[in-house]
Amino acid sequence: MKGRPPHRGSGGKRPPGGSRPGGKPAFASRPGTGPRTSALEAAKRAARNRGEDAGERAPWGDADVTPAPRPPRARKPAPDQAETPPPRRPAPKAATPTAAASKPSAHKAPSPDRSGAPPVGPTRREQRAAASATLASGVQTLTVAPDEAGMRIDRFLSVRFPQLPFTRVQSLVRKGELRVDGKRAKAADRLEPGSSVRVPPLKLDPQPDRPRSPAKAANDAEFLRSLILYEDADMMILNKPFGLAVQGGSGTVRHVDGLLEALTGPDGQRPRLVHRLDKDTAGCLIVAKTRLAAATLAKSFRSRAARKIYWALVAGVPRTRQGRVSTYLAKDEPTDADARMRVAKHGDEGASHALTYYATVDQAAQKLAWLSLKPVTGRTHQLRAHAAHIGHPIVGDPKYFEVENWELPGGIQNRLHLLARRIVIPHPRTGQPVDVSAPLPPHMAQSWNLLGFDAARYDPIVEAPEA
Secondary structure, three states, X not given: OOOOOOOOOOOOOOOOOOEOOOOOEXXXXXXXXXXXXXXXXXXXXXXXXXXXOHHHHOOOOOOOOOOOOOOOOOOOOOHHHOOOOOOOOOOOOOOOOOHHHHOOOXXXXXXXXXXXXXXXXXXXXXXXXXXXXXXXXXXXXXXXOHHHOOOEHHHHHHHXXXXXXXXXXXXXXXXXXXXXXXXXXXXXXXXXXXXXXXEOOOOOOOOOOOOOOHHHHHHHHHHHHOOEEEEOOOEEEEEEOOOOEOOOEOOEOOEHHHHHHHHOOOOOOOOEEOOOOOOOOEEEEEEEOOHHHHHHHHXXXXXXXXXXXXXXXEEOOOOOOEEEEEEEEEEOOOOOOOOOEEEEOOOOXXXXXXXXXXXXXXXXXXXXXXXXXXXXXXXXXXXXXXXXXXXXXXXXXXXXXXXXXXOOOOOOOOOOOEEEEEEEEEOOOOOOEEEEEOOOOHHHHHHHHHHOOXXXXXXXXXXXXXX
16 A cells, blocks of 8 residues: 555644635535434435435424525625525424434523523523422422521421421431432431532422411410510420420320410511420520520520429439439330430430439438439430430330339329420520520429428539530
Protein backbone atom coordinates (compact mmCIF):
# COMPACT_ATOMS: atom_id res chain seq x y z
CA MET A 1 0.00 0.00 0.00
CA LYS A 2 1.60 3.22 -1.22
CA GLY A 3 -0.22 5.71 0.94
CA ARG A 4 -2.81 6.23 3.65
CA PRO A 5 -6.39 5.49 2.66
CA PRO A 6 -8.63 8.52 2.19
CA HIS A 7 -10.31 9.78 5.35
CA ARG A 8 -14.06 9.03 5.22
CA GLY A 9 -15.08 10.78 8.42
CA SER A 10 -16.58 14.21 8.76
CA GLY A 11 -14.26 15.46 11.45
CA GLY A 12 -11.86 17.26 9.10
CA LYS A 13 -12.08 20.94 8.35
CA ARG A 14 -13.97 22.03 5.27
CA PRO A 15 -13.35 25.09 3.16
CA PRO A 16 -15.96 27.88 3.35
CA GLY A 17 -19.07 27.19 1.34
CA GLY A 18 -19.30 23.50 2.15
CA SER A 19 -17.04 22.34 -0.77
CA ARG A 20 -14.08 20.03 -0.88
CA PRO A 21 -10.74 21.04 -2.42
CA GLY A 22 -11.05 21.16 -6.18
CA GLY A 23 -14.51 22.69 -6.20
CA LYS A 24 -16.44 19.42 -5.79
CA PRO A 25 -19.37 19.91 -3.42
CA ALA A 26 -19.43 17.77 -0.29
CA PHE A 27 -21.81 14.78 -0.36
CA ALA A 28 -22.87 15.67 -3.91
CA SER A 29 -23.67 12.06 -4.80
CA ARG A 30 -26.55 11.67 -2.32
CA PRO A 31 -29.35 13.86 -0.96
CA GLY A 32 -29.52 15.13 2.60
CA THR A 33 -26.83 16.23 4.99
CA GLY A 34 -26.80 13.37 7.50
CA PRO A 35 -24.67 10.25 7.60
CA ARG A 36 -24.55 7.96 4.60
CA THR A 37 -27.21 5.68 6.10
CA SER A 38 -29.60 8.08 7.82
CA ALA A 39 -32.46 7.11 10.06
CA LEU A 40 -34.90 8.36 7.43
CA GLU A 41 -33.42 6.14 4.72
CA ALA A 42 -33.41 3.15 7.07
CA ALA A 43 -37.07 3.70 7.87
CA LYS A 44 -37.95 3.95 4.20
CA ARG A 45 -36.07 0.75 3.35
CA ALA A 46 -37.81 -1.10 6.18
CA ALA A 47 -41.20 0.12 4.96
CA ARG A 48 -40.46 -0.93 1.39
CA ASN A 49 -39.43 -4.39 2.59
CA ARG A 50 -42.78 -4.72 4.35
CA GLY A 51 -44.61 -3.56 1.24
CA GLU A 52 -45.85 -0.37 2.87
CA ASP A 53 -45.81 3.22 1.76
CA ALA A 54 -42.80 4.81 3.38
CA GLY A 55 -44.39 8.23 3.24
CA GLU A 56 -47.29 7.19 5.45
CA ARG A 57 -45.15 5.83 8.28
CA ALA A 58 -42.00 7.93 8.16
CA PRO A 59 -41.71 9.53 11.59
CA TRP A 60 -39.00 11.97 10.53
CA GLY A 61 -40.91 13.52 7.57
CA ASP A 62 -41.17 12.79 3.86
CA ALA A 63 -39.47 13.98 0.70
CA ASP A 64 -42.60 15.89 -0.27
CA VAL A 65 -42.59 17.80 3.00
CA THR A 66 -40.26 20.74 3.21
CA PRO A 67 -38.15 20.33 6.36
CA ALA A 68 -38.08 23.22 8.76
CA PRO A 69 -34.98 25.34 8.35
CA ARG A 70 -32.34 25.00 11.04
CA PRO A 71 -31.35 27.98 13.14
CA PRO A 72 -28.43 29.93 11.64
CA ARG A 73 -25.01 28.68 12.67
CA ALA A 74 -22.34 30.87 14.11
CA ARG A 75 -20.11 30.37 11.08
CA LYS A 76 -20.44 32.39 7.89
CA PRO A 77 -23.34 31.16 5.73
CA ALA A 78 -22.86 29.91 2.19
CA PRO A 79 -22.94 32.56 -0.59
CA ASP A 80 -26.15 31.22 -2.12
CA GLN A 81 -27.96 31.37 1.26
CA ALA A 82 -26.73 34.73 2.51
CA GLU A 83 -29.34 36.86 0.70
CA THR A 84 -32.42 34.89 1.81
CA PRO A 85 -32.67 34.41 5.60
CA PRO A 86 -34.75 31.46 6.74
CA PRO A 87 -38.24 32.11 8.12
CA ARG A 88 -38.49 32.53 11.89
CA ARG A 89 -40.75 29.63 12.84
CA PRO A 90 -42.64 27.82 10.03
CA ALA A 91 -45.89 26.07 10.92
CA PRO A 92 -45.83 22.28 10.41
CA LYS A 93 -48.39 20.57 8.19
CA ALA A 94 -51.28 18.86 9.86
CA ALA A 95 -50.93 15.52 8.06
CA THR A 96 -47.28 14.74 8.75
CA PRO A 97 -45.10 16.33 11.43
CA THR A 98 -42.01 18.12 10.23
CA ALA A 99 -38.53 17.09 11.08
CA ALA A 100 -38.07 19.99 13.48
CA ALA A 101 -41.37 19.37 15.25
CA SER A 102 -40.92 15.63 15.75
CA LYS A 103 -37.22 15.53 16.54
CA PRO A 104 -36.52 15.83 20.27
CA SER A 105 -34.72 18.98 21.23
CA ALA A 106 -31.06 18.75 22.14
CA HIS A 107 -31.42 21.56 24.70
CA LYS A 108 -32.56 21.03 28.27
CA ALA A 109 -34.82 24.08 28.32
CA PRO A 110 -36.47 26.08 25.52
CA SER A 111 -34.59 29.19 24.52
CA PRO A 112 -36.20 32.48 23.52
CA ASP A 113 -36.48 33.36 19.83
CA ARG A 114 -34.66 36.20 18.10
CA SER A 115 -37.28 38.72 19.17
CA GLY A 116 -36.27 38.19 22.80
CA ALA A 117 -39.69 36.90 23.94
CA PRO A 118 -39.46 34.40 26.85
CA PRO A 119 -40.66 30.83 26.34
CA VAL A 120 -44.37 30.28 26.76
CA GLY A 121 -45.56 28.10 29.72
CA PRO A 122 -43.94 27.01 33.00
CA THR A 123 -40.43 25.68 33.20
CA ARG A 124 -39.70 22.06 34.04
CA ARG A 125 -38.79 22.98 37.61
CA GLU A 126 -42.10 24.78 38.03
CA GLN A 127 -43.94 21.80 36.57
CA ARG A 128 -42.23 19.42 39.02
CA ALA A 129 -43.05 21.70 41.95
CA ALA A 130 -46.68 21.91 40.86
CA ALA A 131 -46.89 18.13 40.52
CA SER A 132 -45.44 17.63 44.00
CA ALA A 133 -47.94 20.04 45.47
CA THR A 134 -50.80 18.33 43.64
CA LEU A 135 -49.96 14.87 44.93
CA ALA A 136 -51.06 15.29 48.55
CA SER A 137 -50.12 11.72 49.44
CA GLY A 138 -46.88 11.58 47.48
CA VAL A 139 -43.27 12.06 48.47
CA GLN A 140 -42.68 15.52 49.88
CA THR A 141 -39.54 17.52 50.58
CA LEU A 142 -39.93 19.97 53.43
CA THR A 143 -37.55 22.80 54.29
CA VAL A 144 -36.82 23.52 57.94
CA ALA A 145 -37.76 27.10 58.81
CA PRO A 146 -35.47 29.22 61.04
CA ASP A 147 -37.94 29.07 63.93
CA GLU A 148 -38.01 25.25 63.64
CA ALA A 149 -34.27 24.92 64.22
CA GLY A 150 -33.32 22.49 66.95
CA MET A 151 -36.58 20.55 66.85
CA ARG A 152 -36.51 16.76 67.06
CA ILE A 153 -37.41 15.11 63.79
CA ASP A 154 -40.44 13.36 65.32
CA ARG A 155 -41.67 16.61 66.85
CA PHE A 156 -41.13 18.39 63.52
CA LEU A 157 -43.41 15.91 61.75
CA SER A 158 -46.05 16.15 64.47
CA VAL A 159 -46.14 19.94 64.02
CA ARG A 160 -46.23 19.79 60.22
CA PHE A 161 -48.81 16.97 60.12
CA PRO A 162 -51.09 17.35 63.17
CA GLN A 163 -53.48 14.67 61.87
CA LEU A 164 -50.67 12.08 61.76
CA PRO A 165 -50.66 9.84 64.87
CA PHE A 166 -47.48 10.00 66.89
CA THR A 167 -47.13 6.21 66.66
CA ARG A 168 -47.05 6.55 62.86
CA VAL A 169 -44.38 9.25 63.17
CA GLN A 170 -42.21 6.94 65.27
CA SER A 171 -42.77 4.12 62.79
CA LEU A 172 -41.56 6.29 59.89
CA VAL A 173 -38.39 7.17 61.79
CA ARG A 174 -37.76 3.63 63.00
CA LYS A 175 -38.08 2.13 59.50
CA GLY A 176 -35.68 4.68 58.03
CA GLU A 177 -38.24 6.19 55.68
CA LEU A 178 -37.20 9.75 56.52
CA ARG A 179 -34.18 11.46 55.02
CA VAL A 180 -32.61 14.67 56.28
CA ASP A 181 -30.31 16.20 53.68
CA GLY A 182 -30.18 12.79 52.01
CA LYS A 183 -29.20 10.87 55.14
CA ARG A 184 -31.25 8.48 57.24
CA ALA A 185 -32.74 10.22 60.27
CA LYS A 186 -33.19 9.10 63.87
CA ALA A 187 -35.94 10.17 66.26
CA ALA A 188 -33.54 12.14 68.47
CA ASP A 189 -31.88 14.01 65.58
CA ARG A 190 -32.13 17.79 65.75
CA LEU A 191 -32.89 19.83 62.66
CA GLU A 192 -30.89 22.74 61.35
CA PRO A 193 -32.49 25.70 59.55
CA GLY A 194 -32.56 25.21 55.79
CA SER A 195 -32.27 21.42 55.98
CA SER A 196 -34.44 19.41 53.59
CA VAL A 197 -36.59 16.64 55.05
CA ARG A 198 -37.81 13.98 52.62
CA VAL A 199 -41.14 12.55 53.76
CA PRO A 200 -42.54 9.37 52.15
CA PRO A 201 -46.16 9.07 51.04
CA LEU A 202 -48.25 9.44 54.20
CA LYS A 203 -51.73 8.52 52.90
CA LEU A 204 -53.39 10.81 55.39
CA ASP A 205 -57.07 10.44 56.02
CA PRO A 206 -59.00 13.47 54.77
CA GLN A 207 -59.90 15.81 57.55
CA PRO A 208 -63.62 16.40 57.99
CA ASP A 209 -64.53 19.86 56.82
CA ARG A 210 -66.71 20.84 59.70
CA PRO A 211 -66.33 24.01 61.73
CA ARG A 212 -65.17 23.79 65.31
CA SER A 213 -67.99 24.26 67.76
CA PRO A 214 -67.67 27.71 69.37
CA ALA A 215 -69.10 26.37 72.61
CA LYS A 216 -66.59 23.49 72.71
CA ALA A 217 -63.70 25.82 71.89
CA ALA A 218 -64.78 28.16 74.68
CA ASN A 219 -65.00 25.27 77.16
CA ASP A 220 -61.56 23.96 76.15
CA ALA A 221 -60.03 27.41 76.47
CA GLU A 222 -61.62 27.92 79.87
CA PHE A 223 -60.37 24.52 81.06
CA LEU A 224 -56.80 25.23 79.95
CA ARG A 225 -56.79 28.66 81.54
CA SER A 226 -57.84 27.08 84.82
CA LEU A 227 -54.61 25.04 84.69
CA ILE A 228 -52.22 27.96 84.15
CA LEU A 229 -49.55 28.38 86.82
CA TYR A 230 -47.52 30.99 84.92
CA GLU A 231 -48.13 32.96 81.73
CA ASP A 232 -46.59 35.78 79.73
CA ALA A 233 -46.41 36.80 76.07
CA ASP A 234 -43.96 34.00 75.17
CA MET A 235 -44.83 30.96 77.29
CA MET A 236 -47.09 29.48 79.88
CA ILE A 237 -46.76 26.65 82.39
CA LEU A 238 -49.76 24.39 82.98
CA ASN A 239 -50.60 22.21 85.93
CA LYS A 240 -51.40 19.06 83.96
CA PRO A 241 -53.89 16.90 85.84
CA PHE A 242 -53.62 13.17 86.39
CA GLY A 243 -55.05 11.07 83.53
CA LEU A 244 -54.87 13.73 80.80
CA ALA A 245 -52.60 12.73 77.92
CA VAL A 246 -50.18 15.28 76.53
CA GLN A 247 -50.41 14.07 72.92
CA GLY A 248 -52.82 11.96 70.93
CA GLY A 249 -52.33 8.30 70.17
CA SER A 250 -54.25 5.11 69.55
CA GLY A 251 -57.66 5.58 71.13
CA THR A 252 -56.72 8.92 72.73
CA VAL A 253 -59.16 11.64 71.73
CA ARG A 254 -58.77 14.27 74.45
CA HIS A 255 -55.23 15.51 75.05
CA VAL A 256 -53.39 18.74 75.80
CA ASP A 257 -52.04 19.14 72.27
CA GLY A 258 -55.57 19.07 70.87
CA LEU A 259 -56.97 21.37 73.53
CA LEU A 260 -54.35 24.00 72.73
CA GLU A 261 -56.15 24.64 69.45
CA ALA A 262 -58.71 26.60 71.47
CA LEU A 263 -56.02 29.10 72.52
CA THR A 264 -55.00 30.06 68.98
CA GLY A 265 -54.38 33.81 68.90
CA PRO A 266 -55.79 36.40 66.48
CA ASP A 267 -52.52 36.25 64.52
CA GLY A 268 -52.93 32.51 63.95
CA GLN A 269 -50.15 31.53 66.38
CA ARG A 270 -51.05 28.25 68.05
CA PRO A 271 -49.45 27.32 71.41
CA ARG A 272 -46.95 24.48 71.11
CA LEU A 273 -45.75 21.77 73.46
CA VAL A 274 -42.11 21.95 74.48
CA HIS A 275 -41.77 18.66 76.37
CA ARG A 276 -43.97 15.75 77.47
CA LEU A 277 -45.23 14.11 80.63
CA ASP A 278 -46.72 10.64 81.00
CA LYS A 279 -50.49 10.50 80.97
CA ASP A 280 -50.70 9.63 84.67
CA THR A 281 -47.98 12.07 85.76
CA ALA A 282 -49.33 15.37 87.07
CA GLY A 283 -47.57 18.72 87.38
CA CYS A 284 -45.65 21.36 85.46
CA LEU A 285 -45.97 21.28 81.68
CA ILE A 286 -44.38 24.05 79.61
CA VAL A 287 -46.17 25.39 76.53
CA ALA A 288 -44.66 27.93 74.11
CA LYS A 289 -46.85 30.56 72.49
CA THR A 290 -44.66 31.12 69.43
CA ARG A 291 -42.39 28.99 67.29
CA LEU A 292 -39.38 31.05 68.27
CA ALA A 293 -40.12 30.53 71.98
CA ALA A 294 -40.62 26.80 71.36
CA ALA A 295 -37.24 26.49 69.65
CA THR A 296 -35.48 28.44 72.42
CA LEU A 297 -37.11 26.45 75.22
CA ALA A 298 -36.32 23.18 73.46
CA LYS A 299 -32.65 24.19 73.38
CA SER A 300 -32.79 24.80 77.13
CA PHE A 301 -33.96 21.24 77.67
CA ARG A 302 -31.29 19.81 75.36
CA SER A 303 -28.51 21.78 77.01
CA ARG A 304 -29.85 20.74 80.44
CA ALA A 305 -30.31 24.36 81.44
CA ALA A 306 -33.78 23.42 82.69
CA ARG A 307 -33.98 22.07 86.24
CA LYS A 308 -36.79 19.66 87.14
CA ILE A 309 -37.84 18.22 90.50
CA TYR A 310 -40.38 15.43 90.93
CA TRP A 311 -42.13 14.09 94.01
CA ALA A 312 -43.09 10.44 94.37
CA LEU A 313 -44.56 8.08 96.94
CA VAL A 314 -42.71 4.75 96.82
CA ALA A 315 -42.97 1.36 98.48
CA GLY A 316 -40.44 0.88 101.28
CA VAL A 317 -37.71 3.23 102.44
CA PRO A 318 -34.28 3.36 100.73
CA ARG A 319 -31.40 2.50 103.04
CA THR A 320 -29.34 5.26 101.48
CA ARG A 321 -31.38 8.37 102.10
CA GLN A 322 -29.72 10.29 99.29
CA GLY A 323 -28.34 8.56 96.23
CA ARG A 324 -27.65 8.47 92.53
CA VAL A 325 -29.05 6.04 89.94
CA SER A 326 -27.10 5.70 86.70
CA THR A 327 -28.16 3.02 84.19
CA TYR A 328 -28.84 2.43 80.52
CA LEU A 329 -32.48 2.10 79.52
CA ALA A 330 -34.00 0.45 76.47
CA LYS A 331 -37.52 -0.46 75.39
CA ASP A 332 -38.76 -4.01 75.80
CA GLU A 333 -40.72 -3.61 72.56
CA PRO A 334 -39.05 -1.10 70.22
CA THR A 335 -42.16 -0.91 68.04
CA ASP A 336 -44.41 0.13 70.93
CA ALA A 337 -44.40 3.85 71.72
CA ASP A 338 -45.53 3.24 75.32
CA ALA A 339 -43.56 0.06 75.99
CA ARG A 340 -41.99 -0.78 79.32
CA MET A 341 -38.38 0.31 79.76
CA ARG A 342 -35.77 -2.14 80.99
CA VAL A 343 -32.31 -1.66 82.43
CA ALA A 344 -29.86 -2.48 79.62
CA LYS A 345 -26.13 -2.66 79.12
CA HIS A 346 -23.93 -0.15 77.41
CA GLY A 347 -23.88 -0.91 73.71
CA ASP A 348 -27.24 -2.69 73.62
CA GLU A 349 -29.47 -1.78 70.71
CA GLY A 350 -31.62 1.23 71.56
CA ALA A 351 -29.99 1.71 74.98
CA SER A 352 -29.56 5.28 76.27
CA HIS A 353 -27.85 6.50 79.41
CA ALA A 354 -30.15 7.76 82.17
CA LEU A 355 -29.08 9.59 85.34
CA THR A 356 -31.29 10.42 88.34
CA TYR A 357 -30.56 11.84 91.82
CA TYR A 358 -32.97 11.06 94.65
CA ALA A 359 -33.45 12.10 98.27
CA THR A 360 -35.76 10.77 100.97
CA VAL A 361 -37.83 13.66 102.35
CA ASP A 362 -39.98 11.68 104.80
CA GLN A 363 -41.23 8.16 105.51
CA ALA A 364 -44.18 6.42 107.19
CA ALA A 365 -43.65 3.34 109.39
CA GLN A 366 -40.84 2.07 107.17
CA LYS A 367 -43.49 1.07 104.64
CA LEU A 368 -43.82 4.17 102.46
CA ALA A 369 -41.37 6.93 101.58
CA TRP A 370 -41.69 10.36 100.08
CA LEU A 371 -38.90 10.71 97.51
CA SER A 372 -37.77 13.85 95.76
CA LEU A 373 -36.22 13.11 92.36
CA LYS A 374 -34.02 15.20 90.10
CA PRO A 375 -33.58 13.72 86.60
CA VAL A 376 -30.48 14.89 84.76
CA THR A 377 -31.47 13.14 81.52
CA GLY A 378 -34.96 12.88 80.12
CA ARG A 379 -35.58 9.28 79.01
CA THR A 380 -38.96 7.66 78.62
CA HIS A 381 -40.32 6.44 81.99
CA GLN A 382 -36.92 7.25 83.49
CA LEU A 383 -38.04 7.97 87.06
CA ARG A 384 -40.50 5.09 87.15
CA ALA A 385 -37.90 2.62 85.85
CA HIS A 386 -35.17 3.90 88.20
CA ALA A 387 -37.42 3.75 91.25
CA ALA A 388 -38.24 0.13 90.44
CA HIS A 389 -34.56 -0.59 89.75
CA ILE A 390 -33.51 0.38 93.29
CA GLY A 391 -36.31 -1.76 94.74
CA HIS A 392 -38.75 1.02 95.59
CA PRO A 393 -41.33 1.32 92.80
CA ILE A 394 -43.76 4.21 92.75
CA VAL A 395 -47.16 3.53 94.31
CA GLY A 396 -49.91 3.02 91.74
CA ASP A 397 -47.55 2.40 88.81
CA PRO A 398 -49.24 -0.19 86.55
CA LYS A 399 -46.05 -0.96 84.61
CA TYR A 400 -43.24 -1.13 87.15
CA PHE A 401 -44.81 -1.95 90.53
CA GLU A 402 -43.86 -5.59 91.20
CA VAL A 403 -43.51 -6.00 94.98
CA GLU A 404 -44.68 -9.39 96.25
CA ASN A 405 -47.12 -9.60 99.17
CA TRP A 406 -47.56 -5.84 99.28
CA GLU A 407 -50.93 -4.34 100.08
CA LEU A 408 -51.96 -0.78 99.47
CA PRO A 409 -52.63 1.00 102.79
CA GLY A 410 -56.23 1.95 103.41
CA GLY A 411 -57.33 5.35 102.16
CA ILE A 412 -54.58 5.56 99.51
CA GLN A 413 -55.83 5.44 95.93
CA ASN A 414 -54.26 3.05 93.45
CA ARG A 415 -53.11 5.83 91.13
CA LEU A 416 -49.63 6.79 90.03
CA HIS A 417 -48.13 8.94 92.80
CA LEU A 418 -45.73 10.98 90.67
CA LEU A 419 -45.75 14.78 90.41
CA ALA A 420 -43.65 17.13 88.28
CA ARG A 421 -43.33 19.37 91.31
CA ARG A 422 -41.05 22.19 90.19
CA ILE A 423 -39.33 23.49 87.09
CA VAL A 424 -36.77 26.27 86.66
CA ILE A 425 -35.98 27.29 83.09
CA PRO A 426 -34.46 30.39 81.41
CA HIS A 427 -37.05 32.63 79.85
CA PRO A 428 -36.93 32.30 76.02
CA ARG A 429 -36.60 36.07 75.49
CA THR A 430 -34.99 37.56 78.57
CA GLY A 431 -32.95 34.58 79.75
CA GLN A 432 -34.01 35.19 83.35
CA PRO A 433 -34.99 32.03 85.30
CA VAL A 434 -38.69 31.19 85.52
CA ASP A 435 -39.33 29.19 88.70
CA VAL A 436 -42.75 27.51 89.02
CA SER A 437 -44.06 24.85 91.41
CA ALA A 438 -47.21 22.73 91.05
CA PRO A 439 -49.46 21.70 93.96
CA LEU A 440 -50.14 18.09 94.83
CA PRO A 441 -52.91 16.51 92.73
CA PRO A 442 -56.01 15.44 94.69
CA HIS A 443 -55.07 11.76 95.08
CA MET A 444 -51.54 12.61 96.25
CA ALA A 445 -52.79 15.34 98.58
CA GLN A 446 -55.08 12.76 100.16
CA SER A 447 -52.15 10.38 100.68
CA TRP A 448 -49.97 13.14 102.15
CA ASN A 449 -52.71 13.99 104.64
CA LEU A 450 -53.20 10.35 105.64
CA LEU A 451 -49.47 9.78 106.11
CA GLY A 452 -48.85 13.08 107.91
CA PHE A 453 -46.42 14.47 105.31
CA ASP A 454 -45.92 18.24 105.26
CA ALA A 455 -45.69 19.55 101.68
CA ALA A 456 -43.87 22.65 102.98
CA ARG A 457 -41.01 20.61 104.39
CA TYR A 458 -37.48 21.33 103.18
CA ASP A 459 -36.56 19.44 100.04
CA PRO A 460 -32.93 18.16 100.19
CA ILE A 461 -32.85 17.34 96.45
CA VAL A 462 -32.25 21.03 95.76
CA GLU A 463 -28.63 20.54 96.81
CA ALA A 464 -28.10 17.56 94.49
CA PRO A 465 -25.59 17.90 91.65
CA GLU A 466 -26.72 19.01 88.23
CA ALA A 467 -24.80 16.40 86.23
